[in-house]
Amino acid sequence: MPDIRLPIHTERLRLRRFDASDLAAFHAYQSLPETARFLLREARTYTQSMETVGRYANFAFEKEGDWICLAVEAKDRPGLLGEVVLKWLPGEGQAEIGWIMAPEARGKGYATEAARALLDLGFGELGFHRIDAKLDALNTGSARICERLGMRLEATLVENWRYKGAWSTELIYAMLAEEWRAGVPT
Template sequence: MTAPAEAGWPVLTDRLSLRRVMADDADAFLAWRSQPDVVRYMYQPPWTPQLAREKLAAWAVAPFAEPGDALVLAIEERGRPGVLGELLLKWAPGPGQAEVGYALHPEVQGRGYALEAARAAVALAFGRFGFHRVFARIDEENTASVRVCERLGMRLEARLVENDQRDGVWATEVVYAMLAREHGILAP
């Protein structure tokens, strides 16, 4: 696996531009991260303005060179200003493992942006970074994200019954994954 060079950003898809986050993105991220309906499947409370500033300042300069590191990208519509959502690629423990995650502002959900951004993240993970396996961990009730993984061609690998709590209630998590060779890119 290789760490990303600063060159090569943004990553462009048909409709989207994916770039490294900047500290100045804090207000944009707060717009969806402060909404309980958005963060409920992230197993965390809504953000405050202070937390948004702290997180984005840290993510903007965070390395992506070893297990535990996370690369957070801002999702923008090509040719239009404004951040629509976020994309996460986390270097997971274990050889050649990466986790993908995403969140969008509710106003743009349902337009296929999550699928398009996640497809780009999987291609980055296997192509640019050389990961062997990419997975997504999803609350079973988050059916929209389950559909994204299925449309990506990921397979259901696990169903972890009541393995975590969401809002004080036990929740079940599903794990979807794909190998580089299944994506058509052979990892080194």
């Protein structure tokens, strides 16, 4: 894999490496049960947030299982708005994308804009063949992001997840590099 050139600039955002100064803002949204509602883990404790920001700040993307974890901030207003991640999956050319935004940064299209830039990186510089997203069918905000990105709904796995005391249906969206190159509807 080539070196990842950061920051990445989009129309309104800067995607950059995390640093220690992000901890307070990171913990503010990561500690909310509402943020973790559709994640397969609980809201983070302060210690977990500290460990996670440390790991994100020092990520290396060299082999299967590694993650790119980028801080999202507004170009005109430094400060953490959320994060987008790309995980290198087992199997040739496979990756998974994900996103989390702070409540005050939602409803502005920032997650979609940041995810689009990460797909660009994944399919462009990094040369992945296929990128997917896995989500709870009740997570309509995430499903709308996938649709806006032009990802295809490939699977509906009925009640194959049990977490937070309930059965959940998983949706898998995906896109191929050739589809990305062919252009994404906006």
